[in-house]
Amino acid sequence: MNPISLFCILAGVTLNAGAQLLLKAGTNAVGHFEFTRANILPIAFRLATQPPIIGGLACYVISVGVWVIGLSRVDVSIAYPMLSLGYVVNAFAAWYLFGEVMSVQKLVGIGVILIGVVVLARS
Template identity: 90%
Template sequence: MNPISLFCILAGVALNACAQLLLKAGTNAVGHFEFTRANILPIGFRLATQLPIIGGLACYVVSVVVWVVGLSRVDVSIAYPMLSLGYVVNAFAAWYLFGEVLSMQRLIGIGIILIGVFVLARS
């Protein structure tokens, strides 16, 4: 994998992870909600007008463009598993930004993911 291909794949992963974090920040701003017929429009409007959610959706759009460029250069059997790096990024970012718990079990899972990506990248 050449540097440009690697950049496209990692940029796609980073943008996807950023999108998830922004969506979480937007839903945190709205708070816990239930979708019912009575509140689907008010909650939908509140969600649609949250800047972090708009930013998250924009990150998704850009990530798809970057990802398509990456897929044009890298086998999908290599590129797609690289998306699991997003789990690692999001776990640590959610711990740092949102105070989510990183239990030993989660850290072991993250380690397994990193080992798998390393083995895959070396193939």
């Protein structure tokens, strides 16, 4: 995998992970909600107008473009497993940004993911 291909794949992964974090920030701003017939439109409007949610959706759109470019250069059997790096990024970012718990079990899972990505990338 050449540097440009690697950049495209990692940029897609990063944008995808960033989108998830922005969506979480947007839902945190709205707070816990239940969809019922009475509140579906007001909640949908509040969600749709949250800047972090708009930013997250924009990240998704850009990530698809970058990802398509990456897929044109890299075998999908190599590129797709790289998406799992998003789990690693999000686990640490959620711990840092949102105060989510980082347990030993999560750290072991992250280690397994990283080993798997290295093995696949070297194949």
